[in-house]
Amino acid sequence: MQNTESTAPQGAPGAEEGMSAAEAAVQADMEALSQQLAQAENAVAEMRDVLLRERAELENQRRRLQRDLEQARKFANERLLSDLLPVFDGLEGGLAVETADLAAMRQGLELTYKSLLKVAEGNGLKVIKPVGEAFNPELHQAVSMIDSPAHTSGSVVSTLQTGYVLNDRLLRPAMVVVAN
Template sequence: MQNTDPTAPAGAQGAQSGASEAEAAMNADIDALSQQLAQAETAVAEMRDVLLRERAELENQRRRLQRDLEQARKFANERLLSDLLPVFDALNSGLAIENADAAVLREGTDLTLKTLLRVAETNGLKQVDPTGTPFNPDLHQAMSMVDSPDHASGLVVATLQKGYVLNDRLLRPALVAVAK
């Protein structure tokens, strides 16, 4: 189809078809960009959803850990106290005896003390009774220095109060008398 209008310039028809091709190319670019934008919006929405889920999971985990920590604190001594129940029972039995002589009471107290020490040892507590050993400032506290011809200088000759170590950490030093 040719333009038969003698007054129309010869290149006008070509210009119209060039403009429509440029417009079509621009529309195609706009459609492609619109598709890319829609894909990007979908990806952002998915990432936002994942982010919200992860935040919720982290918050739930934090709450669970806090609850577990509170439970651990609350029942941390459960095993120790359960182990102490026989000691309580022995003391109650000793107190229930009304007409006991001193020897029977002493024997019962000795057995109760041994039970208590056994419970303490199973829970990591060890006694420090250094009589006859060299003075160790890491475990002992010297309360006095005494002249003792039977002991070498620096040896512990008497324990005034036993010390205790809990799981290799000094809980209380032993109070001792040391030979000069």
């Protein structure tokens, strides 16, 4: 009997040690999972922070781009208008002169016109001068046709309104009279 009694009390502490080992394993697993969860939460928090910073940066870039576009639209004609200032000065000076000399007045207007054309050409504007050329429906608008023995059929006899091309794009067709 001694053997049975001695084994039973010895078995009880062994069973308790087995339970505590299982509990210790569960506890270790819980701690490992808790650490993994904490790491995952930290990673998510970092990603959320990065995402918020990226969104803010994109929003700032969008606002900057919008502001730059507004500035570009607002001041797009600044160079052209500053080039036109001498033309305005010439016109003001011509209007200030009180003279009955029509030739001098015409000469002043011609100089001002040439100055204006120079500014326009410097900004990509080209004048269409079609007299004597063949009629081109892409650049000319025929207003009328006349019989002209001096001109070949289909050629431009005269221009009623000057046409313009801006940087290789038709701005306004020349209104012309075409030989029949």
